[in-house]
Amino acid sequence: MEYITLIGILIIVVGFAxxxxxxxxxxxxxxxxxxxxxxxxxxxxxILGESFVSNRLMSIFLIIFPVIAIIERYGLKxxxxxxxxxxxxxxxxxxxxxxxxVRSAASALNVRIGxxxxxxxxxxxxxSEAAAQKAKGEELTEKEDEEIKGLAAAVENYGNFFAxxxxxxxxxxxxxxxxxxxxxxxxxxxxxxxxxxxxxALISVALTFVQxxxxxxxxxxxxxx
Amino acid sequence: xxxxxxxxxxxxxxxxCGLVSFDAAIRATKNEKAKIGTSLFWCIxxxxxxxxxxxxxxxxxxxLVIMGCLTATKQVKMGKFVESTAExxxxxxxxxxxxxxxxxxxxxxxxxxxxxxxxxxxxFYFSFRNFTxxxxxxxxxxxxIVALDGAVMTGTxxxxxxILAIVICKPRVSExxxxxxxxxxxxxxxxxxxxxxxxxxxxxxxAGVGEVISKIISSVVPSGNIVxxxxxYVLGMVIFTMIMGNAFAAFTVITIxxxxxxxxxxxxxxxxIGALGMTAGYCGTLMTPMAANFNIVPCxxxxxxxxxxxxxxxxxxxxxxxxxxxxxxxxxxxx
Numbered sequence: 119m120e121y122i123t124l125i126g127i128l129i130i131v132v133g134f135a136x137x138x139x140x141x142x143x144x145x146x147x148x149x150x151x152x153x154x155x156x157x158x159x160x161x162x163x164x165i166l167g168e169s170f171v172s173n174r175l176m177s178i179f180l181i182i183f184p185v186i187a188i189i190e191r192y193g194l195k196x197x198x199x200x201x202x203x204x205x206x207x208x209x210x211x212x213x214x215x216x217x218x219x220v221r222s223a224a225s226a227l228n229v230r231i232g233x234x235x236x237x238x239x240x241x242x243x244x245x246s247e248a249a250a251q252k253a254k255g256e257e258l259t260e261k262e263d264e265e266i267k268g269l270a271a272a273v274e275n276y277g278n279f280f281a282x283x284x285x286x287x288x289x290x291x292x293x294x295x296x297x298x299x300x301x302x303x304x305x306x307x308x309x310x311x312x313x314x315x316x317x318x319a320l321i322s323v324a325l326t327f328v329q330x331x332x333x334x335x336x337x338x339x340x341x342x343x
Numbered sequence: 344x345x346x347x348x349x350x351x352x353x354x355x356x357x358x359x360c361g362l363v364s365f366d367a368a369i370r371a372t373k374n375e376k377a378k379i380g381t382s383l384f385w386c387i388x389x390x391x392x393x394x395x396x397x398x399x400x401x402x403x404x405x406x407l408v409i410m411g412c413l414t415a416t417k418q419v420k421m422g423k424f425v426e427s428t429a430e431x432x433x434x435x436x437x438x439x440x441x442x443x444x445x446x447x448x449x450x451x452x453x454x455x456x457x458x459x460x461x462x463x464x465x466x467f468y469f470s471f472r473n474f475t476x477x478x479x480x481x482x483x484x485x486x487x488i489v490a491l492d493g494a495v496m497t498g499t500x501x502x503x504x505x506i507l508a509i510v511i512c513k514p515r516v517s518e519x520x521x522x523x524x525x526x527x528x529x530x531x532x533x534x535x536x537x538x539x540x541x542x543x544x545x546x547x548x549x550a551g552v553g554e555v556i557s558k559i560i561s562s563v564v565p566s567g568n569i570v571x572x573x574x575x576y577v578l579g580m581v582i583f584t585m586i587m588g589n590a591f592a593a594f595t596v597i598t599i600x601x602x603x604x605x606x607x608x609x610x611x612x613x614x615x616i617g618a619l620g621m622t623a624g625y626c627g628t629l630m631t632p633m634a635a636n637f638n639i640v641p642c643x644x645x646x647x648x649x650x651x652x653x654x655x656x657x658x659x660x661x662x663x664x665x666x667x668x669x670x671x672x673x674x675x676x677x678x
Contacts, residue, residue, distance in 0.1 A: 142415035155550035163404025171395035187522030193436020268657030
């Protein structure tokens with residue numbers, strides 16, 4: 119019965135659906151999956167521990183917190199709001215359009231500009247909020263603010279994901295090439311793959327524009343109360 | 344040289360991450376509720392950050408289980424903090440002016456500069472695309488030229504930004520420590536979710552979850568119909584990425600199990616199918632809480648009211664439209 123190895127997925131789905139404690143659910147899922155597929159508890163803990171340590175780069179954002187702590191206390195958001203206030207016709211959608219282009223270009227050139235902690239929280243979100251507030255002429259409702267936060271985080275992800283494979287030596291392209299070579303396409307090159315990735319990068323920027331400018335229109339109509 | 348930049352320097356930045364976590368552990372002893380649990384939680388995380396490479400993996404695994412027990416029994420809580428007032432921030436903002444942007448922007452500029460720097464065992468190079476020239480060398484023969492470690496890039500950029508922030512704002516140490524701990528406690532347990540889900544993906548991989556799934560799918564799909572093959576490959580990438588939280592983990596399994604026999608072997612262009620298969624997986628990444636670093640941590644960092652689904656909700660329409668576009672593009676460009 120090899121289907122039993124899928125029990126970990128079931129645990130995750132049920133645990134997330136019932137809003138149980140996320141850390142505990144993930145750990146239980148890992149241990150159960152390991153045990154039913156024939157590992158012993160020591161082996162499972164070893165895999166978990168080793169992989170957790172080798173993935174520490176994912177949590178490197180902890181060392182950015184002191185910088186954000188300082189610049190927020192010394193009026194970063196207030197200054198962003200002041201500067202945006204001086205620009206005519208500013209809107210959240212336009213700010214996010216600009217970020218979408220910058221983020222996608224950086225991603226396509228493999229330049230590490232971006233990140234929810236590094237860029238969106240200190241720069242992009244306060245500018246978008248200030249611009250939206252100015253366009254509206256009054257305080258944002260909680261729901262509007264929530265939607266701007268979601269969009270700002272989303273634009274960061276879109277630019278990051280869909281443009282990254284335009285760079286020929288990106289890890290995604292290298293993995294695609296490795297897999298295809300393994301399947302017998304011996305003369306597959308990195309640039310053949312990365313040039314096929316350009317369409318999706320352009321389409322995603324266009325769709326991002328549609329989504330964020332649509333938000334501007336909704337705000338203008340005031341139908342988002 | 345290579346060892347210093349590739350092994351020791353990244354560890355130095357992880358030690359700094361550990362210090363941030365330890366500081367939260369000290370701050371947690373002033374918590375009103377769940378003092379011991381909260382303090383222990385951040386303390387363990389600090390230890391794993393600092394000494395991860397030295398502790399035996401099985402012990403780290405055990406520490407993770409302890410952390411899971413702490414959060415499951417609600418022993419990890421946010422402390423009470425004195426936040427700065429709006430008036431104080433407004434006054435500071437008028438005093439500091441636009442210089443406040445320098446630290447934030449310098450993170451990006453440093454990252455840009457460092458992404459052009461490469462090194463070998465005896466020299467540093469400036470490198471852009473296929474163009475590389477040595478900046479300075481220490482003599483001797485160099486070997487393979489490699490890019491800087493991600494932790495070194497981010498860490499260096501942040502240290503520079505921190506120094507600039509201190510020079511420009513002249514903050515009080517106690518304020519900064521308290522604000523930093525508040526930021527970390529706000530993100531809370533979800534800050535280790537990305538790493539933990541990465542570890543879960545590894546267990547899934549070793550247990551052979553991917554093979555089982557691609558076997559199930561390929562046993563129900565009729566071979567020979569290109570449209571059905573493309574749809575199943577794209578959806579397979581999306582769904583398996585949602586389960587694993589990572590398109591890379593899904594790509595090899597699903598491409599070998601489904602993409603090759605049902606799409607590429609039917610006459611598809613492998614470069615186009617492969618490139619689109621990968622980004623089809625990213626559509627799945629946009630929709631799954633398993634990709635915690637992209638979808639859950641941002642909720643905490645941006646302080647959304649809905650701490651789990653706010654980002655995924657915003658991304659859902661884009662992801663669904665992009666899935667359809669992937670299917671169409673694969674049929675139009677791939678054949």
